[in-house]
Each structure stands twice: as structure tokens, then as C-alpha cells.
Amino acid sequence: MHDQVKIFDTTLRDGTQSEDVSLLVEDKLTITEILDDLGVHYIEGGWPGSNPKDEDYFRQAKSLHLKNAKISSFGSTRRAKLKVEDDPNIIQLVESQTPVITIFGKSWDLHVKDALKISLSENLEIIYDSVQYLKKHCDEFIYDAEHFFDGFKNDPEYALKTLQSAVEGGADVIVLADTNGGIMPWEIEEIIEKVKLKFPNAVLGIHQHNDSELGVANTILAVNHGIVHVQGTINGYGERCGNANLCSIIPNLKLKMGIDCISDENLKKLTIVSKKIDEILNLHHNKHLPFVGESAFAHKGGVHVSAILKNSKTYEHIVPELVGNSQRVLVSDLSGISNIIYKAQNIGIPIDKDSKAGKNALAEIKKLENEGYYFETADASFELLLRKHRGEIRDYFEVLSYTVIDRERCDKSQRSPVEATVIVKVKDKIEHTASLGNGPVNALDNAIRKALIVFYPNLAELALIDYKVRILKSVQGTGASVRVLIQSTDKKDRWETVGVGEDVIEASKKALFDSIIYKLMKDDGLVSKR
Structure with a gap:
């Protein structure tokens, strides 16, 4: 295991293959700057040969002033019937002018025979030609051995030959990819050790998919066996079940394994980065994500809360603030007085365990949650x-009555607005108001605020x-x-x-x-x- 591991983010390429993800060029540029600020080492921007959007991204990305990350373009090995210099995909990779180029090639003989329909030896030539040619057009070249683990399990000798072709072509990094996401932990350990024996001087990377819910675990295990280049996506976006989640990988490497993959200060940005990118992708942030989710350090059971008030280590595996998160205590029917005390302290209300107010509030909460x-x-x-x-609630107003009327128009082409009327009492004055709305709730909201704004103008806000x-x-x-x-x-x-x-x-x-x-x-x- 090495003290330094490089982080390769593929959110903008592999991550966008997620079913719910679509990005504009402007979104991709914004995310690039966010990832760079986080301190990742590589940002895979897309496949310039696949669509005009990615081509435009690479043109505009040249004007970005990145502090930490190198941008990588992505593509495939040359087509079987074309010379490498004539392949449109290869030409686009060169024209992207990125400091790093990443391509994938076939490692599984099944794919060579059934998908490419070429001979095994021809595939080896394709890998060598592509790597050797593209290496001359970039500062650093990364070769992704697609389906490597499945290929090794089926024909280990041939899978290793595909890596040999990439090494001889001049690849700087050889990435072992579990493209189907089905490799088991004990298999990944054994296979990596065999690859290391064959290529003792190679810089090895890992690319995990999450189809068996092992993406993060297998990535961490790979690093423990000497892998120094880690690929993944923010929040685990990706095709099918997603890719290995960098928001879990990075803190595990940093805090559990002592590997300096990003700085301490950048690690504190991880939670906000996770949320920001979800926002850009117009996705709801998953509150149950480890490390960065709102529930990651949320405590509900009274026994748990009582313990963390004494020592947070009792139910928290790390200090939340290290990843930019924070401890939360939830109040529910499972709560004890400790939950009430904790929440009260956070909002500046002094309460102790013998407080009558706290005990009465807890009793009412349990009753209300049951309802x-x-x-x-x-x-x-x-x-x-x-x-x-x-006893601190002020008597601002009293609603004496309210009525909501939803009429149906004879003209069915238009929806009739709903009418609400309210009668409110503020001190010794009574206000009777009516208002319309798009529905019963909207009408009632408009009516009550229309009545009260006479007495409380700030409700207009x-x-x-x-x-x-x-x-x-x-x-x-x-x-x-x-x-x-x-x-x-x-x-x-x-x-x-x-x-x-x-x-x-x-x-x-x-x-x-x-x-x-x-x-x-x-x-x-x-x-x-x-």
C-alpha cells in the first residue's frame, strides 16, 4: 500500500451515463471547477468523438484556470479495419488537446470474439497501435482494461497479454476495470496480486462499478493491495447501479487508511461538493449517503443520543466536521429526554433532564407522532x-372560523379558482377576509395572510x-x-x-x-x- 493515491473523477463521462443525469456544457464546466477545487488529480471530461456537446466542452475547458486537476479526454482503441491515424475517434482525441488521454480496450476474449468479431491477436495489435500513437500526443496516457476481471477469470493468459500490449505501447497507468460490477472481494485480491507479479513496475489503477454493491469496498481493497490510481464518480453516479462512490472512497482512504489523497482542508468540502453537484444535476440529495448525507450522523434512538451527549465516539465512526458534515439529533416517538435536551441546546433553549417543560414536550411528541x-x-x-x-408562545391571532369553497365551472375548459374566507381576531379587533387560490390550500393561505397582513405587514415577506x-x-x-x-x-x-x-x-x-x-x-x- 502506498501513502499517495491519485483520484481520477469520471463524473462528467461515466457518471453522465446514469439514467437520471443530463448535463449542459455550462454545467460540465461548473462541475469541473468544483472538482478541481476539491483537489482531485484527474477530471475525465467526456468522449470528444461521441457527441458535439463533449467536443464543445473540451474547446471551452482550455480557458479554465485549474489549480489541481488535469483534464482527460476519453475514447476507445482504433477500429479493426482502420489505421490508427485515420480513425475518427483517435483523431478527435488528438484534437481535444487534453494533457491526459484515456482509452479503453478489450481484455475479455468473449468481447473480442462476440462483440468485435476479430481474432485475439488482432485485438492485441489494436491495443498496441492505439496506445503507441496517442501517447505521442499527450503528457500522460491512461489505459482502461475494460472487463479485465471477467476476462482474467475466463482466460488469465490472454487478459495479461492485453495489458502487455498497453505497457509496450507506452501507457503510463494501467487501470483494471470491473465493468460489469460483479467481482467478489476475494477474487479481486488474488487477481491484483497476479497482475503485480507480471508487471512489477507498472502503475496500476482500479475502476469499479457497483452492480454487486461492492464498488467502494473493492476499490478500498484494491488500494490495500498496492493500487495507486483510483477512478470513481461523485455520489456514485453511473450506468445501471452506478460507479464506485468517491464521496465514500476519499474519506475512507484519508481517514481510515492514512493515505493523503486530498488535503485536510479540501476534505472538509466533500459534503458541500456532493450536494452542489446533485443540485446542478437537478437530483434530490440522498440523505442516507455515508459521510456526506444528512442522515450520516443523525441520531434518533434515545439510548444513542444519551451516549453521544457524553462522548460522540460511542455512535460515530469519524468526526463529522472532517468531511464538512455535522451531527444531528432527531426528535420522534423513539426519543428520550436526551434528544429534547440536545435539540433545545442547539436552538438556545436551556433545558435539563429534570425539566418539566422537556418532559411534557416529550410526552406530547410521542402522542402526536402516534397520530x-x-x-x-x-x-x-x-x-x-x-x-x-x-409558556413562551405569544397570542398573535385567533382564527374564529374559515370556509373553503371549490366550485365547478359550467365551462369545463377552465378551472374555477377556489375561494376561502376567514375570520380572525387580533387582540380586540376582528378581520373578515376572502381570497381566491389555485386550490383549497392556496386559497386558505392567501386568505389568512391577507387578513393578518393588516396587523402584521412583515407577513408580506x-x-x-x-x-x-x-x-x-x-x-x-x-x-x-x-x-x-x-x-x-x-x-x-x-x-x-x-x-x-x-x-x-x-x-x-x-x-x-x-x-x-x-x-x-x-x-x-x-x-x-x-
Whole structure:
């Protein structure tokens, strides 16, 4: 095992083969700069011979001022019936003018015979010709031995001959690829050791797919057996089940194996990089990702929380801040008083284990969660509940009544707006207001804020930015209870509230009222800011 391992990111090439991923050239350029700032050594930008988008990317990437990474173009060995200098794919690789060129070639005799339909010896010539020619047109050349492990298992002698052709052609790095993602850990150990015996001076790399859920594990194992070049993608994007996830590989190498693959400061950027790239790809960030997910260091069980308050090592394998993440404690029906104490401390509310307010809040949380409430993400509703038991909620308004009317138009080509009316009381004044909306919840939201804005003008800043409905106990059909989660903002902060009711309007009303009360208390400096 070596102290230094080079990270080769293929998010922009292999990662874009993921079913849910599509990138504009501008997106690829932005991600390139993000990856460079993270400190990876190589960024595989795409296949210039495959589509105009990648060709445009390589043209524009030349103007980027990268601090850490080298950009690599990607392609394949020459076609069987063409001279290397006449192959359009090879020509495009040369014209991309990248400092690094990476190509793949066939290692599995099955592919040579059935896919390429050429002789085994001809494939060896193709590999040698392609590597030897392209090596003259770049600073560094990387050869990906596609399907190497499957090829070795089927015909080890021939698989090694394909590597020999790449070595003789002048490849700087030989990458062993588990393209189908089916290799087992004990197989990868044995095969790598045999490759090392055959090529003791070669710089070896690993490229793992995740079809057996072993992409990260096999990559780490390969490094433990002397591999010094690691390929993968951010968040494990990739075809089928994805590629080996660099957001898990990098901290494992750095923190568990002591390998200096990126700097300590750059490691702290890992969580935000993971989230930023998801945002660019328009994907929801997976909260359950190891190291970088929101749930990676989230604690729910009361026993766990009690322990981490004494010593975080009891239930955390690393310090979250090392990868730019943070510890979280969730409040639910599994909570103990320790959860309440932890959450209260984080929002500046002094509570101890003997606190009556804390015990009463915990009892109510357990009761409400049994009814379908969900406080793990609804931090604003949790804080209001806790402050209620401390007697800190102000009596801003009272809703005396509300009505929602959804009429059907005779002209079915247009949807009739829904009307909501509310009567609210603020101190000794009563306001009666009506408003229209695109649906019952929108109409009620408009009406309640229209009534209250007379007394609280700052509610004009309030906006709903996310709204989720979950049907509870669906066996009851249309009689099932409903949970609504709302995210609100005033352009300065964001907060989440929750409501449960027998129908979507009642549940939404409760979440809306919590959101409004939280906004008013926030402006009065009575709750924490988010």
C-alpha cells in the first residue's frame, strides 16, 4: 500500500451515463471547477468523438484556470479495419488537446470474439497501435482494461497479454476495470496480486462499478493491495447501479487508511461538493449517503443520543466536521429526554433532564407522532411545541372560523379558482377576509395572510417554497388522515412545519399556522433563526 493515491473523477463521462443525469456544457464546466477545487488529480471530461456537446466542452475547458486537476479526454482503441491515424475517434482525441488521454480496450476474449468479431491477436495489435500513437500526443496516457476481471477469470493468459500490449505501447497507468460490477472481494485480491507479479513496475489503477454493491469496498481493497490510481464518480453516479462512490472512497482512504489523497482542508468540502453537484444535476440529495448525507450522523434512538451527549465516539465512526458534515439529533416517538435536551441546546433553549417543560414536550411528541406527526424535519414546529410548554408562545391571532369553497365551472375548459374566507381576531379587533387560490390550500393561505397582513405587514415577506402531502393509514381510503410538511421562507431564513388532520385542508391549516407564528416570533427575536 502506498501513502499517495491519485483520484481520477469520471463524473462528467461515466457518471453522465446514469439514467437520471443530463448535463449542459455550462454545467460540465461548473462541475469541473468544483472538482478541481476539491483537489482531485484527474477530471475525465467526456468522449470528444461521441457527441458535439463533449467536443464543445473540451474547446471551452482550455480557458479554465485549474489549480489541481488535469483534464482527460476519453475514447476507445482504433477500429479493426482502420489505421490508427485515420480513425475518427483517435483523431478527435488528438484534437481535444487534453494533457491526459484515456482509452479503453478489450481484455475479455468473449468481447473480442462476440462483440468485435476479430481474432485475439488482432485485438492485441489494436491495443498496441492505439496506445503507441496517442501517447505521442499527450503528457500522460491512461489505459482502461475494460472487463479485465471477467476476462482474467475466463482466460488469465490472454487478459495479461492485453495489458502487455498497453505497457509496450507506452501507457503510463494501467487501470483494471470491473465493468460489469460483479467481482467478489476475494477474487479481486488474488487477481491484483497476479497482475503485480507480471508487471512489477507498472502503475496500476482500479475502476469499479457497483452492480454487486461492492464498488467502494473493492476499490478500498484494491488500494490495500498496492493500487495507486483510483477512478470513481461523485455520489456514485453511473450506468445501471452506478460507479464506485468517491464521496465514500476519499474519506475512507484519508481517514481510515492514512493515505493523503486530498488535503485536510479540501476534505472538509466533500459534503458541500456532493450536494452542489446533485443540485446542478437537478437530483434530490440522498440523505442516507455515508459521510456526506444528512442522515450520516443523525441520531434518533434515545439510548444513542444519551451516549453521544457524553462522548460522540460511542455512535460515530469519524468526526463529522472532517468531511464538512455535522451531527444531528432527531426528535420522534423513539426519543428520550436526551434528544429534547440536545435539540433545545442547539436552538438556545436551556433545558435539563429534570425539566418539566422537556418532559411534557416529550410526552406530547410521542402522542402526536402516534397520530402521524413527523418532527424529524419540521424543526420549526418542534421549537414552537417546546416553547409552548415553556409558556413562551405569544397570542398573535385567533382564527374564529374559515370556509373553503371549490366550485365547478359550467365551462369545463377552465378551472374555477377556489375561494376561502376567514375570520380572525387580533387582540380586540376582528378581520373578515376572502381570497381566491389555485386550490383549497392556496386559497386558505392567501386568505389568512391577507387578513393578518393588516396587523402584521412583515407577513408580506412570507412565501411557501415546498409543500408535501402524505396519506396516512391508507387502508382507510378516502377517510385516511393526512400529513402535510411545509417549507417556508422570508428570503432571509427557511423553516419547516408540520400538520396532521382528517383531510388535506385541516392538515395544511395547522402547518400554515405554525409557519406564520414562527415568522412572527422570529421577527420579534423570540425563536432561533435558520
